Amino acid sequence: MSTVYKSVDGYPLKASCDEHLFQFRLTAWQHEPHSIEIMKGKQLMPRVVGLNEKELETLDILSMRGNKIMSDILYEGKSKIIYRGPNNESLIIRYKDTATAFNGEKKAELSGKGKLNAAISSLIYGYLAEHGVETHLIEVIDDATALVKKAEIVMIEVIVRNVAAGSFSKKYGVPEGTALKNTVIEFSLKSDELGDPMINESQITAIGLATEEELKEMTRQAFRINELLCALFAKTGIRLIDFKLEFGRYDGKLILCDEISPDSCRLWDIDTDKKLDKDRFRRDLGDVLDSYQDVLRRLQNVR
Numbered sequence: 001m002s003t004v005y006k007s008v009d010g011y012p013l014k015a016s017c018d019e020h021l022f023q024f025r026l027t028a029w030q031h032e033p034h035s036i037e038i039m040k041g042k043q044l045m046p047r048v049v050g051l052n053e054k055e056l057e058t059l060d061i062l063s064m065r066g067n068k069i070m071s072d073i074l075y076e077g078k079s080k081i082i083y084r085g086p087n088n089e090s091l092i093i094r095y096k097d098t099a100t101a102f103n104g105e106k107k108a109e110l111s112g113k114g115k116l117n118a119a120i121s122s123l124i125y126g127y128l129a130e131h132g133v134e135t136h137l138i139e140v141i142d143d144a145t146a147l148v149k150k151a152e153i154v155m156i157e158v159i160v161r162n163v164a165a166g167s168f169s170k171k172y173g174v175p176e177g178t179a180l181k182n183t184v185i186e187f188s189l190k191s192d193e194l195g196d197p198m199i200n201e202s203q204i205t206a207i208g209l210a211t212e213e214e215l216k217e218m219t220r221q222a223f224r225i226n227e228l229l230c231a232l233f234a235k236t237g238i239r240l241i242d243f244k245l246e247f248g249r250y251d252g253k254l255i256l257c258d259e260i261s262p263d264s265c266r267l268w269d270i271d272t273d274k275k276l277d278k279d280r281f282r283r284d285l286g287d288v289l290d291s292y293q294d295v296l297r298r299l300q301n302v303r
């Protein structure tokens with residue numbers, strides 16, 4: 001079947017879709033005379049009767065050929081690529097297979113990592129949203145790609161610690177694995193050039209990175225997210241040692257942005273203390289992808 005649709009910026013689109021294969025072919029003429037193939041994920045399944053406004057808008061930008069997104073790259077980070085979204089309020093995030101550590105000094109391609117982190121992060125964001133945490137996630141586009149709300153990122157990383165590890169252990173001489181008497185919240189300046197230095201609250205407000213109210217709100221949300229994540233991971237037999245959060249300003253509020261994945265958390269098996277996170281890569285412990293896969297499988301089992 002073949003139907004004529006109009007794209008959001010006005011050029012006509014010829015579309016045909018095969019109900020059974022759930023494959024959607026779209027030809028934009030008067031534009032570039034190429035055909036764009038879109039393999040639909042669960043979320044954006046084309047309907048035989050036609051597409052709604054949102055789907056059309058999204059297709060307009062998310063047109064994929066092979067696995068390539070045909071939209072402008074706005075930013076390429078260490079582990080994700082950010083593309084222009086279908087409108088000014090959204091962005092497309094594509095998770096890369098690149099693993100980096102020590103501020104980009106150590107780097108490797110781990111085939112499949114992008115998809116694992118995308119799946120883990122969206123599962124966690126879905127869980128947090130169900131429990132009242134506002135996140136940037138709008139919808140999953142495909143295995144490694146998500147549509148998110150475009151926020152103004154607060155240039156601070158919020159670090160939450162339940163157990164001493166990593167830089168905390170090193171800096172303060174507390175052996176890794178020591179349970180902390182209270183939850184620790186730390187802030188660091190989001191700056192690769194400066195090596196993400198730790199920064200305190202009066203320094204943050206003094207240089208205008210965030211207001212006092214915003215700091216209070218990020219701290220409140222960080223504690224709440226910690227409670228929720230500890231409970232979720234405990235069900236999977238994993239101890240949440242520490243993790244990093246990023247927040248962004250959107251619609252007058254602070255929402256949870258970026259990702260929560262084994263790249264941004266320390267996750268230890270409750271029984272064996274086996275590390276199931278990026279420390280396997282940082283410290284050359286091997287089995288990086290198997291461990292990420294294990295985290296995903298365990299989360300899927302309790303969700």
Ligand SMILES: Nc1ncnc2c1ncn2[C@@H]1O[C@H](COP(=O)(O)OP(=O)(O)O)[C@@H](O)[C@H]1O
Binds near residue numbers: 081149151246257
């Ligand atoms: N919802 C969002 N809106 C705007 N920017 C975001 C959002 N979520 C994440 N980001 C930003 O996108 C980038 C993600 O790519 P990443 O590879 O993690 O970059 P980096 O190397 O800077 O850590 C980060 O700079 C992050 O702050």
Ligand SMILES: [Mg+2]
Binds near residue numbers: 079
């Ligand atoms: Mg990052």
